Structures are given as C-alpha cells and as structure tokens.
Amino acid sequence: MTRKPKDRRTFLKSVGGAATAVGVAGCAGLGGGSERDYFKLGAVTSLSGDLRFGGEVTQRGYDLWADTINEEQGGIEVGGETYEVQIEYADAQSNPSTGADAASEMINDGADAILGPYSSNVTLAVCPIMEQNSMPHITGSAESPQIWQEGYEYSFGTIPTVSIIGNEAAAALTNLEPQPESVYITAVNEPFSVATGDSMRAAAEEAGITIENYEKFPRNTDYTNVVSAAQNADPDLHLHGGHIGSHVNLVNAAEQLGYNPDGFLMHYGVNTGSYKDGAGAQAPHTFGATVWIPSVDREGGVLFDSPQAYADASQSAYETAPDYTQAGSTAAGIVFQEAFKELGAAPPLSQEDKDELIGILEEIEVSTFYGDVAFETEGEYHHNNINTQPLLIQLGEDGSPTIVGPEDSATDEANYPVPAWDER
Amino acid sequence: MVDIGLFTQIVINGLLLGGIYVTIGVGFSLAFGVLEVVDFAVGEYVMVGAFMGAVLAPVFGSEGIFAIPIVLVVFFALGALIQPLIHHVTTGDRPHPLLMGLVFTFGLATFLRGSVLTIFGPNNRDVPSSLLTGGVTIPGLGTFPVVRTVTAVFGVSGLIVFMYYLYRTRGGMAIRAIAEDRTNARLMGININRYQSIAYGAYAALTGSAGVFIGMTFTANPGMGLQYTAFAFFMVVLAGMGYLPGVIIAGIVLGLTQSFTAVYISGNVVLLVLFAIIYGVLLVSPAGILGKGEWAT
Numbered sequence: 241m242t243r244k245p246k247d248r249r250t251f252l253k254s255v256g257g258a259a260t261a262v263g264v265a266g267c268a269g270l271g272g273g274s275e276r277d278y279f280k281l282g283a284v285t286s287l288s289g290d291l292r293f294g295g296e297v298t299q300r301g302y303d304l305w306a307d308t309i310n311e312e313q314g315g316i317e318v319g320g321e322t323y324e325v326q327i328e329y330a331d332a333q334s335n336p337s338t339g340a341d342a343a344s345e346m347i348n349d350g351a352d353a354i355l356g357p358y359s360s361n362v363t364l365a366v367c368p369i370m371e372q373n374s375m376p377h378i379t380g381s382a383e384s385p386q387i388w389q390e391g392y393e394y395s396f397g398t399i400p401t402v403s404i405i406g407n408e409a410a411a412a413l414t415n416l417e418p419q420p421e422s423v424y425i426t427a428v429n430e431p432f433s434v435a436t437g438d439s440m441r442a443a444a445e446e447a448g449i450t451i452e453n454y455e456k457f458p459r460n461t462d463y464t465n466v467v468s469a470a471q472n473a474d475p476d477l478h479l480h481g482g483h484i485g486s487h488v489n490l491v492n493a494a495e496q497l498g499y500n501p502d503g504f505l506m507h508y509g510v511n512t513g514s515y516k517d518g519a520g521a522q523a524p525h526t527f528g529a530t531v532w533i534p535s536v537d538r539e540g541g542v543l544f545d546s547p548q549a550y551a552d553a554s555q556s557a558y559e560t561a562p563d564y565t566q567a568g569s570t571a572a573g574i575v576f577q578e579a580f581k582e583l584g585a586a587p588p589l590s591q592e593d594k595d596e597l598i599g600i601l602e603e604i605e606v607s608t609f610y611g612d613v614a615f616e617t618e619g620e621y622h623h624n625n626i627n628t629q630p631l632l633i634q635l636g637e638d639g640s641p642t643i644v645g646p647e648d649s650a651t652d653e654a655n656y657p658v659p660a661w662d663e664r
Numbered sequence: 665m666v667d668i669g670l671f672t673q674i675v676i677n678g679l680l681l682g683g684i685y686v687t688i689g690v691g692f693s694l695a696f697g698v699l700e701v702v703d704f705a706v707g708e709y710v711m712v713g714a715f716m717g718a719v720l721a722p723v724f725g726s727e728g729i730f731a732i733p734i735v736l737v738v739f740f741a742l743g744a745l746i747q748p749l750i751h752h753v754t755t756g757d758r759p760h761p762l763l764m765g766l767v768f769t770f771g772l773a774t775f776l777r778g779s780v781l782t783i784f785g786p787n788n789r790d791v792p793s794s795l796l797t798g799g800v801t802i803p804g805l806g807t808f809p810v811v812r813t814v815t816a817v818f819g820v821s822g823l824i825v826f827m828y829y830l831y832r833t834r835g836g837m838a839i840r841a842i843a844e845d846r847t848n849a850r851l852m853g854i855n856i857n858r859y860q861s862i863a864y865g866a867y868a869a870l871t872g873s874a875g876v877f878i879g880m881t882f883t884a885n886p887g888m889g890l891q892y893t894a895f896a897f898f899m900v901v902l903a904g905m906g907y908l909p910g911v912i913i914a915g916i917v918l919g920l921t922q923s924f925t926a927v928y929i930s931g932n933v934v935l936l937v938l939f940a941i942i943y944g945v946l947l948v949s950p951a952g953i954l955g956k957g958e959w960a961t
Contacts, residue, residue, distance in 0.1 A: 289887070290887050292781075292786040292887075293786040293787060296785075296786060429931075429932055455931065456931070456932065457926065457930075457931025457932060457934075458931060458932060458934065458935065460891050461926060461931050461934065462677070462681050462922060462923070462926070464677040464680075464681065464809070464812070464923075465674065465677055465922075465923050465926040465927050465931070466926070466931070468670060468673045468674060468677055468927065469670065469927050471673075472667060472669065472670045472673075484788060485788060485883070485885060488788055488882070488883045489882055489883070492881070492882060492883065493809075495797065495798065496797075496798065496799050496807075496809030496810070496811060496812065496881075497673075497799055497807050497809060498798065498799055498801065498807055513787060514786070514787040514788045515788070517787050517788055517789055517790055518787065518788025518789065518790055518883040518884075518885070519788075519790065519883070520790030520792050520883075521790075521792065521794075521797075661797075661798065662798060
C-alpha cells in the first residue's frame with residue numbers, strides 16, 4: 241500500500257479539524273453537560289514536598305469519607321438514586337502556585353466541587369481560583385485567619401481559624417497553677433505559623449502576662465540560637481507556632497542546652513505520629529492545641545457513630561490514629577454529602593447547581609463525630625466553622641494526648657510545671 | 665548592652681554548628697578536589713545516614729551512636745560501587761563532564777529521596793542516643809550540647825584522618841597525583857579506578873556517618889537533604905574548591921555568622937547574610953577565604 245502524499249493545505253485542514261473536535265469535546269466536559277453517574281470531587285493537596293506529611297493526613301481524611309459512604313451507603317442518595325463519590329487528587333507539591341494550577345486543572349476536568357489543600361499557604365493561593373470559577377470548595381485543614389478575613393464566597397473551612405484555636409489553648413495554659421508571669425513566643429515566618437504566634441500573643445496580653453520576646457524566623461533556622469535567646473530571657477512558658485519539624489528542632493535544642501520553662505505549647509501537630517516519632521524522648525509533656533481527639537466527649541452524627549468509631553475506622557484503614565486535621569477533612573466530605581442531598585441535583589452539577597450549593601452551605605448545620613459544623617456568614621471569619629471547641633492537650637509519657645484544658649472540657653489534670661529535661 | 669553570658673553561648677552555638685557543617689564539607693571537598701565531581705547527592709547521603717541511624721538504633725539498645733561503624737562500612741561499599749558509574753559518565757568523549765556528573769548525582773539524589781519516602785513515609789524519625797543527651801555547662805562560659813560537641817569532634821577528626829591519609833601515605837600520594845593529572849598518574853602505573861573508588865567511598869562513608877550525628881542532633885526526615893547540599897556548596901566555595909584545610913575555617917565562618925546574625929540582627933536575614941558572604945567571596949577571592957582553592961592555581 242502506498243501512502244498518498246498530503247499537501248500543506250490538506251495537512252492544515254486535518255490538524256484544524258482534529259483540534260476543533262478535541263476542543264468541542266473538551267468544552268462539553270467543561271460545561272458538565274456529559275452524563276455521569278457519580279459525584280466527582282477534586283482534591284488539591286500536597287503529596288510531595290515539605291508539606292507531604294500534612295498532605296497525606298488530608299488525603300486519608302477525604303478518602304475515609306468517600307470509602308465509608310460508598311461502602312456503607314453505596315454513595316450519596318439524591319432523588320431516590322444513589323451516586324458513588326469519586327475523588328481525584330492533584331499534587332500541590334507544597335507550593336502555592338502549583339496548588340493554584342492544580343485547582344484550575346481540577347475545575348477544567350469538570351469536578352462538581354473541590355476539597356481543599358493542606359496548609360494555609362496553598363489554600364490562600366487556591367481560594368481566588370475558586371472565586372474566579374465559581375467553584376464550591378471546602379477545606380479540612382487550613383487555619384490561617386487571612387483565608388476567612390478575605391470574605392471568599394465559594395470557600396468554606398471545617399477547622400476553626402488558628403486565631404481561635406491558638407488563642408484559646410494558650411489562654412487555657414496561662415490559667416494553670418502556678419500562674420505564669422512571663423512567656424517567650426516564637427514562630428516560623430510563614431502565614432499560618434505567624435498567625436499562630438499572633439493568637440498566642442493575644443492570649444498572653446489578655447491574661448496580663450509579660451511577653452519577654454516574640455521572635456519570628458525562617459523554617460530552616462538553627463534552634464540553638466533561638467533557645468539561647470529564650471533561655472537568657474528565662475520565661476515561665478514558651479509558646480511556639482510552626483509545623484512539626486520546627487517543634488522537633490525546638491525541643492531537641494532545648495534539651496541539649498538545658499532550657500527548662502514550665503511548659504512548651506506548640507501548634508500545629510503535637511499529637512501526630514510524626515511529632516512523637518521525631519521528638520522521641522523529648523515529646524512527653526509537650527502542650528498542644530486541637531479541636532478534636534478520639535477521646536473527646538462528643539456524640540457521633542452523620543456516617544460515624546462517635547469520635548472513637550471514626551478513630552477505629554482510621555486505624556483499620558490506615559493503621560494510623562487520626563488527628564483533628566484528618567477528622568476535619570472527613571467532616572468536609574460529610575458536609576458536601578449533606579449539601580448534595582439537600583440540593584437534590586444529580587451529577588454532574590451545572591453552574592446553577594453549584595451556585596445554589598453555596599446558599600445551602602451557608603445555611604447548613606451538620607452534626608458529625610468531629611463536632612457540629614456550621615459556617616459563619618457574619619463576622620470576621622467568613623465561611624469558617626468556628627463552632628468547635630478548641631482544646632488544650634498534653635502528651636503523656638507514652639506520647640498519647642489527654643485533654644487538660646479549658647477547665648470545663650478537661651479530662652485529665654495537666655502535668656505542670658513539666659519536669660526539667662534531666663529529671664525525666 | 666551585650667549580655668556576656670548570651671554572647672559566649674552564641675559563640676559556642678556558632679562553633680558547634682560550624683562543626684556540623686565541617687562533617688559534611690570535608691567529604692564534599694574531597695570528592696570535588698580528587699574526583700572533580702560536584703556531588704548533588706551529598707545531602708541525600710546525610711539523609712539516608714540519618715535514617716540508617718534511626719533503623720539501627722533499636723538494635724543497639726536505642727543508642728544511635730553505635731550504628732556509626734556499620735554506616736561507615738555500608739556507605740564506603742556503596743560509594744565504592746557508585747564511583748565507577750560516575751567515572752563512566754564523566755569521562756570518555758562525553759561533552760561537559762562536570763555537568764554530566766552533576767546530572768548523574770542529581771538523579772541519584774532524587775532516587776535516594778524517593779526511595780526513603782516510599783519506604784519510611786514522610787514522618788520524622790528520632791535517632792535516639794541516651795549517651796549523648798543534655799549538655800555540659802561550664803560556669804561563666806556556657807553550655808556545650810554533648811551531641812553537637814561530639815559531632816564537631818567527629819568532623820574535625822575526619823578531616824585530620826583524611827589529611828593524614830592524603831599527605832602521609834602512598835595511597836594518599838596516589839590520590840593527589842590523580843587529582844593533579846589523571847593521564848600522567850595512569851602513566852606512572854597508578855590504578856586510577858581503585859583510588860577513585862577509595863576516595864569516593866571514604867567521602868560517602870564520612871557523609872553517611874555525619875547523617876547519623878545530624879539525625880541525633882535534629883531528627884531524620886526525608887526532606888532534610890536539600891539544605892545540607894546547599895551548605896556543602898557554601899562550604900567548598902568559602903573553603904576554596906578542593907582545599908581541605910579551608911573547610912574548618914569555612915565551617916567556623918558559616919556557623920558564627922549564622923548564630924550572630926540570628927540573635928543580634930534577625931533570624932529572617934540569616935540566609936541573606938550568608939549569600940552576601942558567598943557572593944562576596946566569589947567576587948573578591950574565588951579561590952576561597954584563604955585563596956588556596958583550585959581556582960588559585
């Protein structure tokens with residue numbers, strides 16, 4: 241068989257025709273006009289890079305929701321039909337701009353809604369993309385107040401802002417006896433951690449406690465210098481905002497230099513396996529902030545009967561005890577599930593459906609194992625769920641957390657002042 | 665008013681931090697000086713060494729320091745096996761041999777990081793050693809954290825051993841001859857492959873062992889390698905490319921600069937100051953602070 245040579249015009253016609261066909265097909269997908277018998281959620285999270293630990297936590301949270309609803313109920317029931325949930329992931333690579341690109345990709349792929357990234361940095365980059373594309377978005381793991389102060393219409397969050405979590409945990413710690421007279425505050429210089437440090441400073445100021453210093457520094461700093469400066473100030477408490485690696489470095493340097501304040505309060509991630517494994521013998525007695533742990537005294541709700549039932553499901557699926565970020569991520573899925581039911585529209589959702597979904601989310605009240613979820617529509621933290629009670633926790637000798645504050649939520653007494661490093 | 669107690673402690677912190685950098689810089693400088701390989705995998709050797717320490721520590725009753733001899737042997741063997749591959753991609757008729765070596769080791773670094781991430785996951789891992797906990801306080805001077813002091817001693821000892829081997833033994837003379845002129849060294853009957861494998865193996869062994877110490881000082885994390893790669897580059901630029909004794913001076917300069925900047929100016933400008941020094945040295949004295957690096961010849 242001989243191949244007939246094509247002239248340039250014929251070639252261009254062929255390419256143009258093919259490109260048009262691909263474009264039309266793509267537009268059909270974009271408009272959501274194609275048939276689909278499942279809800280398609282896009283999830284943007286960091287599966288590589290510095291934030292991959294947290295990214296995997298959110299992924300477990302989202303997956304546990306989707307797997308449970310699909311296995312136990314066959315999916316989400318809408319108008320007498322049941323539709324499975326499928327989550328497609330895009331890797332933000334711990335980078336805000338990559339996260340924004342990944343979000344655009346998810347939207348172009350025709351997602352019905354988006355589950356949000358891990359970390360405030362990436363979320364701050366993703367939220368404007370959601371606004372531009374009018375795409376409903378719930379994040380289960382971003383705490384920076386900036387996100388909610390922007391007043392985004394299409395973004396919601398199940399975890400209260402750190403301005404509330406950090407503040408109330410620090411306030412609970414400053415109420416312990418003997419009452420501290422001075423604090424030293426440190427924070428890694430990035431939005432979430434600085435917001436954490438700010439919230440702790442506000443708590444100290446409200447309690448009338450002397451703030452010896454409030455120091456911010458980059459992520460890869462050498463903590464002996466931080467500790468030496470703090471040690472020189474000799475505070476009663478050390479409060480720190482950062483992620484897990486920075487906490488580990490801080491307590492290691494404190495142990496090495498014999499820096500012994502009456503307690504360390506650090507946020508985020510004190511009750512994660514990564515902190516416990518990374519800090520080793522230095523982990524016990526550390527104070528942390530959370531809004532949820534498996535032992536919290538709370539009724540269950542949609543999908544999971546109790547916090548412990550959720551923890552057991554996580555242990556069974558991933559051999560990992562969940563923390564509040566994972567729980568908040570699962571709760572984000574549950575909220576979407578209840579909102580889809582109320583919307584009553586079969587997938588794929590049209591733009592009108594998505595706009596209507598926003599109204600439903602603003603009114604929704606869902607009782608979950610994680611707590612009651614309802615989003616703010618007035619006030620400073622727009623679309624943030626601020627209903628969940630922040631808790632002060634402390635790690636025991638075996639690294640497991642117990643609730644030690646505030647007083648009306650505490651299940652155990654704090655070990656305070658904590659023993660000196662050479663007395664442990 | 666400068667607080668004298670804080671000042672002396674910052675000096676101690678800076679010197680010991682410099683000691684940690686020396687443990688990495690020595691091997692890296694050797695690899696560049698002798699093999700002319702800019703090894704992008706240096707930080708990942710540190711990371712893998714730290715994870716080996718975390719894995720082996722429980723075997724030795726939670727004493728990571730006892731894992732050092734095993735890590736030394738394993739990394740020496742690993743380095744000796746990898747070096748012929750590097751030699752293969754940086755010799756022959758391949759264009760830009762330095763770039764080839766850089767690309768090869770970059771791939772190696774990515775492979776090592778991905779492997780550890782796959783095997784151990786993203787979590788931090790403690791490298792325990794109760795023998796090296798706490799610090800020794802000298803009144804009027806400050807506190808010397810035991811693990812950091814031992815790490816610095818290890819780095820300086822490694823440098824002394826390397827120097828002794830290079831300048832006092834026949835093997836060292838052979839390695840220096842290879843570094844001077846590979847072709848002539850071969851004509852003199854020196855087994856180039858053998859001595860290059862020894863040099864790269866020694867570099868890998870020292871760097872992997874440094875990883876155990878760094879794991880004990882901080883923690884083991886799959887993402888920790890990149891910052892040590894960056895500091896290894898800083899070290900050889902300040903020390904002078906391939907000039908081993910300069911590594912100690914470079915470590916001290918880096919450590920003290922970092923510590924004093926963090927405490928007396930701001931932690932936020934530490935990297936800015938370090939880069940300013942690096943650029944300054946590159947512009948004014950490209951052969952390093954002491955002017956004895958490779959570019960001086």
